Amino acid sequence: MPLGEGRRRRVLVADDEPYILELIVTRLELAGFDVRPSRNGQDALERLADFKPEAMVLDINMPVLDGFGVLARMKAQGLSDKVPTMVLTARNSGDDVARAIRLGARDYLAKPFKDEALIARVGRLLARPRPVARV
Amino acid sequence: MTMGPSGVEDAFVFIAEHTNDVIVRVDADGRIRFVSESARRYGYAPEDVIGTPFLRLAHPADAEALAQATAALLRGELDTALRRQHRFRAADGAWVWMEGNPHIVRGPGGDVVEIVNIFRDVTRRRELEDAATAQAELFEAAFRSVAGGIAILSPDGVVRRANPAWRRIAGRDKGEAVGLRMATVVHPEDMARVRDQARALLRGDIDSYESDERYVRPDGSFVWVRVTASCVRDAGGQPLHIVSQVQDLTAQRAAEEALRERGAQLREQAELFESSFDNAPIGMALVGTDGSFLRINDAFCRITDYPRARMLALDFQTITHPEDLNADLEQLTQLTAGVIDGYRMDKRYIRADGEIVWVHLSVSMVRNADGSPKHYVAQVQDLTERRAAEAALRGSEARYRLIADKMTDVIVQMDAEGRITWVSPSVAAYGYEPDTLLGLTTDQIVHPDDYHRIMAGRAPGSDHRGDQQARYRAADGRWVWMEGNPQEIRNEAGEITGAINVLRNVTERRAQADLFETAFQQAAIGKCLVELDSSIFKVNHTLCLMLGFPEAELLGLNGDDLMHPEERGAGDHLIAELVSGEIDSYSRERRFRKADGGYLWCGMTIAMVRNPDGSPKHYVVELRDLTEQRAAEMALRESEARYRMITENTSDMIIMSDLSGKAIYVSPNVRASGTRPEEIEGSSFAENMHPDDARQVERAFMKLVKGGGSTRVRWRARNRATGAYTWLESNPTLVRDPETGAPTGFLDVIRDIDLQVAQEAEIAEATAAAEAAAAAKSQFLANMSHEIRTPLTAVLGFTSLLSEMELPETAERYVGRISGAGNALLAIVNDILDFSKLEAGKFEIRPKPVDVATVCEETLQLFSTQAQGKGLSLAFAAQEDLPRVAMVDGDRLRQMLINLVGNAVKFSDEGGVTLTVAQAAKADWIRIEVADTGPGLDAEAQALLFQRFTQIDGSMTRRHGGTGLGLAISRGIAEAMGGEIGVTSTPGQGARFFVEIPAPASELRPELAGEEAAVARIDGTRVFVVDDNPVNRELSRRILEAAGAEVYEAGDGGEAVERLGLLPVDVVLMDLRMPGVDGRAALGMLRELAGPNQDVPVLAFTADADLAGENDLAGFDGLVRKPIHPADMYAAIAAATAWASPDEAGEIGGPANAVG
Missing domain, CATH: 3.30.450.20 (PAS domain)
Structure with missing residues (x-):
């Protein structure tokens, strides 16, 4: 999977499972993103300022500060629109999705997910598609 | 009949499951189409009876009536609520009475679809009713025909029923009798006594009582009745009613009264006469006008020394001393002529012993009403006693005269030939002049029937006074009963010279005696007269009939001989009270021996008859046959008992309100x-x-x-x-x-239903507990799976990364091993998760157009490597005319088949596995079979097979691996699809698993063909369809899901905007024309709304006809035309969601919102 030449888009990934975190980070790096890992919600919030991510992949179930907590702080600080965020949820947790959307999340992805879906969704967070209207 | 077919069906199933009644549904052709399970009670398996003509089960005698009733029902003439009873044949040939309750079920067009008949078994009820009816009829017959009056009274004394005899006695019409209060019937003077007895009876102090009382008739008259009352009680001993038997005593009472009165009169007269005549201290004689002695007293006999009988045969001339006779006759002539009223003289009698006695004679004349001489009264005083007697004489003379005048006896004197020589003037009372009778003989004035009897009584040596009663003819031809007292007259030589007879009128006495005798003999009840020593001396005909003894035999018996041994002596104390006068009579129910050795229950009444001086004379015993009464009471009790049994043995309570x-x-x-x-x-x-x-x-x-x-x-x-x-x-x-x-x-x-409710509660509780336990276990399994899957995801993810790298050959092989084992582990974990979903009912089935045959074949081929390794063959066969594409959840079907084929390969060591797919018996269903050549399964194993965590034995699990959930999940999937799964097998001959599921043919196949590329491009895409037409939404869903898209939908613009506010999707298909918020308005709102879908591509979803021109679609990101062409739809969606390829992702465009 060749890497692109230009500036790579910054993506922050927060997950408390170290192996899963590393796996996501590796996949996104292989897809050409500039990725920073974060082990919990509190850490992720702190990195927003220095890393200035253009998108974030946020696990819901985390210790210290969970995904909802992170979203709530971001909303309070007016960061929701500036850092489009996709949450990672367990299967069959529609309630979690709605709650996350209300708190400003832009998209969601249910675990376990396919590599392709992860990369496609992260791409969608970063650039609005411009389809050609065929009227 | 507002219920639709499905409503009838539901109600029907409910009833059929809850009733003991037999429910039969008969189709319009009269054939049975359904019988409830309860038919098994009569030996019929429902499946055996179905199709049988219904009438064939009816009793031949009832079949026609049943057919007619059915026809009437169909014509609407028979009220459906009208229940009919008919006989039906049980399987064993017995006939059963059933009560039907038919209802017609009609189709929408009013045509008769079937008759639903609910039958209740009334056989037992009919038996009981028949028996009760028979009893009731028996009682009714007895009640009506019995001679005595019977009334059935409520415990508070109201007449409930009364038979004709009772109504006659009480003088009431049929209508009046029922409801009558006895207080208005019984004479007020008797009421207190009757009430006391009734109370004692109701309390149970006595079994019955007998009382003589007066019933007042509506006309004010009253009637003496003898009442025998007994009480009928229910099982609990509570009085149900009083049975009162009534006998009219009027005639008896009147006769007894008259007899007593007349007897008293006669006795009074006799006593008066006897006491003044017989007990007089001087000699007295009544002397006929001819000089004969009519009556003499003891003193006269003493003076003359003649025995009474001889004296009465003589006249005074005979015993008067000849020297005194003329003077006496001279005086007498003057007296008779009325010249003198009486005369006195001293004269001599010649005594029987020949001695002469001087007496002082005083004679007076008794005349008849017309003044004619009747007889003379002679008072004779022995002169030796004269002074002593003189005072007494004077006092008694007037009194005696009075008596003599009143004498009504007729005195007849006859000569030796029996010719009447003299008749006393008193014969005038019978219309005769005495002279007209002179010269006649007895046979000319005595009734021929009586003549010989009285003549026999006059024969020498015979002295039957009673036999001297005969009918004498009065002048007007009437017959008059007279009792004679004939005496011979003898001369001094002892020769019979004639006779004298004093005749007394006994007509009235005889009439009374006849009355008594008739009453005695003709009484409806048995009567006998019993001496004080218990010997029977008179019995009536009824008693002979009752006991079956001839009269002569009874007369020889002692009363005790007839008593039942158990009751002998039982009444001794009552007899003692009777004798002592404490009571006048008493009544008891007693058994009396019959001639045939049996005993008869009788109502016995004993009364005492006393002599004039009050001393006991004999007993009068009356026996009433209680057989009928007892039978009636018994019938009544049995009817009651049976009725009670019927109502009380029904466990259901019945309330009419x-x-x-x-x-x-x-x-x-x-x-x-x-x-x-x-x-x-x-x-x-x-x-x-x-x-x-x-x-x-x-x-x-x-x-x-x-x-x-x-x-x-x-x-x-x-x-x-x-x-x-x-x-x-x-x-x-x-x-x-x-x-x-x-x-x-x-x-x-x-x-x-207390017990039932308690059981239901227990079951519900147990079920809830079991469900809670199951839910907890499912949750645990889900959690466990999740916990396992997270590290497993890492294992597989890194393995995948590793496999993308250049590795030494050995390392590459190891990575392959890790990947294989990891995927196997993931399959197990997914199994467990699926299973917990199945248990929780969260298992979703999503039918898509699927080529079932292809899925089957591909699944089988997955095992080709494994099969080859074991030397097994794999064979596939599909029915040719199967629909190519059917609506089935292909993924779940594949999951099931993997389990089945996997097992088949796993358990077969030689031979092969065959998978066949074909049309099932049901339309639009398919049947897939997987046959193996493994060890097979016995019945027990088959039963356990589809249960969770079960393999044939533990060793199998160890040997073959797996969770043991495969078949349980397969069953869950099959059931979730609405189908079924099963196995047929014989141990040693392999097993044949089958799956049958609904698989309706899909019409989407032609459009799908050749669009594989487009399908691939929208796999996993989230599409939100907004359309007010549910058909369009459903069609879109099917087409899109067929291509692997996730589909969400809404019915109007408002709902779409609301849902899209919380649900991120990849593309929206928006219908333009919708009620409420239309497509354009919804698009505007969506773009205004800050949310996950503010920038989502939105495609117009419309027909060309609805478009005004190209500019009409301003704001939309594309168009999907109706009618839908799937290929176009896929292409439009793919274009709208076209994404920079992953390798470009990190580079294109600038950061829209870089964090400052």
């Missing part, structure tokens, strides 16, 4: 609820209802009033005795007026 719920009739078995029928009658049974249930019960009842029919409703009743609540189930039916059809009330059959 009016529309307000006020009870009119209450069956006795409400006692089980701690109450009594009387307490409920007239009140509303809601009074004992738990307040929380009242509204619901009232609703159920009111619903009946509106809709008719019957219903069931549960409620709690408070036990009045204990205060505890009991669960009851009411099954009320609306009762209608048979004429007008207007609702009149309810018939409620109430069942105690």
